[in-house]
Amino acid sequence: MLVYQRTDSPLLSAITFAISYLPWLVGGPLLSTLADRFPRHRVLIATDAARALLVAGMAVPGTPLPLLLGLLFVVAVCGPPFESARSALVADVLDGDRYALATSLTNVGSQVAQVLGFVLGGTLVAILSPSAALLLDAATFAVSAVWLWARLQRRPAPDDGGGTERPRSMWRDAAEGLRLIGRTPRLLAIIAVTWVGMLFANASEGIAAPLVEQLGQGPAQVGVLLGANPAGVTVGGLLIARALTQERRERLVPHLVVLSLAPILLAGLVTVWSGPGSGAYAAVVALMFVAGLGAAWSIPLNVAFVQSVPPAYRGRAFGVAVSGLYGVQGIGALGAGALAEGLTAGTVVGLIGALGLLAVVPPLVGYLRTQGHVAAAPPAAGPSEA
Structure with missing residues (x-):
């Protein structure tokens, strides 16, 4: 709102929204290795501070x-290590159905926080000022x-079983996360659905200000x-988390993806x-609320992905997946803002929905073909991974 008020430009407003996502795309896989290199509680505390x-x-x-x-960009740079450490830590503490339920509830809690944050933020901007709202943030x-x-x-830093004789390299750790995903068709299919689905499901958020003005x-x-x-995701997440098994949730994913677009x-x-x-x-x-109900498909895919990755690799593998996820959301917001410079915001939103329904078909076909596949085995390691 601050940028849109100063410039009256949908593109600059969208760029501002996208900046919070783009660091994931340019540095997420590398920064996410911090969650596997240091005690995860330290990563969480340092990034929040x-x-x-x-x-x-x-x-x-x-x-x-x-x-x-620039400051907003640096704030966003703290996101990859924080989210990777948080997700990996939950998987360290819980397993099985307890992990699945905890992940669902965490996603629901996150969506509730977004609902309250967006509504409260908009209210504070109207009553006080953008600067006051940022200070409270x-x-x-x-x-x-x-x-x-x-x-x-x-908790101590996770052990990848490689022994202490090898020097640790962030670049090598990031490459190991990419290789783990690259040799696992099921993980690739989950990532494809997630990235393409989110690219179009959230792109319209980048032009929320001009859309509301229209x-x-x-x-x-x-x-x-x-x-x-997010309110729709909250309700949908509660419904599928409490009423369905993980197997049934995964079978519902294609239907929910269509409902989200x-x-x-x-x-x-x-x-x-x-x-x-x-x-x-x-x-x-x-x-948009109904679209959020459908967007609850991200919950079963999150659970299926993280549970398929060995504990010592969860931070970097999750970082790769979420880096692309946030990156495509930033690209979607930028694309929507660029189109809104020449078209009305409503027209752009309609195009986003139509193109999304077409683009998500190939990833969903791959997802259905790999159902029941298991994750690839991690590289040979020492006894700590056995």
Whole structure:
């Protein structure tokens, strides 16, 4: 909102949104190796503390726009090691059905946080200012760092069984994560569905501000619109986590992927045909909520992927998968913003939904063909991996 208010440019607004994703694409696999090289609790605490300081710097009134975007980029750089360490740590602590349920609940909790964050953020921007909202955001990172320091059990860094005689290289660790995925058809199929599905499912978020403006609404409604999809994921995640086994969840994935994209096409059509008005805005919010219900497909795929990876490789393998996931979301937001420079936001949203339904077909075919396949064995290692 701050960038859109200053520039009135959908593309620059989308670039700002995409910056939080792009570090995953350019450095995610490398940075994620930190989760396998150091004690994971230390990685979590250090990255949250760093983000608290950086976001506080963004809140300084009158910060030049290039510096603001630069700080945002560095904040996003902290994401790969944090998320990789968090996911790997959960898998270290829990296994079997307990891990599957914990992963589902963690995803649901994350979506609830996004809903509250988007809505609260939009409200704070309208009532106070973007700088005040950023300062409060910095405080949340500080609270998280202190909470993790006080409550998280200390665990040693994971052992990959390679022995202490070999010097550890971040580049080699990242390459090992890529090779593990590359020789496992099932992991490749899961990644393909996830990347292509998310590329189109979340692209419209990059043009939320101009879309809401086209619908005749204000800044607070941007937060509500952005919160609609995570709200749907929350409800859908609770339903499939509590009512279905992991096997049935995986069988539902193709249907859920279609459900996550078709409402986006309809939302674009509603915006174009109806024009400005609260009725059209409410319909678009409802359709984004339904798309979120379908986007709960990410939960069973997350569980299936992480459980297929050996413990000592989870940080780097998860980093590769999520790096691409966040990267394609950034690319999607940038593409949507570029199109919105020449087309109306509603037209772009409709195109995103239509193209997504077509593009996701080949990955889903590969996913169905590899159902029942097991993950490739990790490289030969010492007794600690046996």
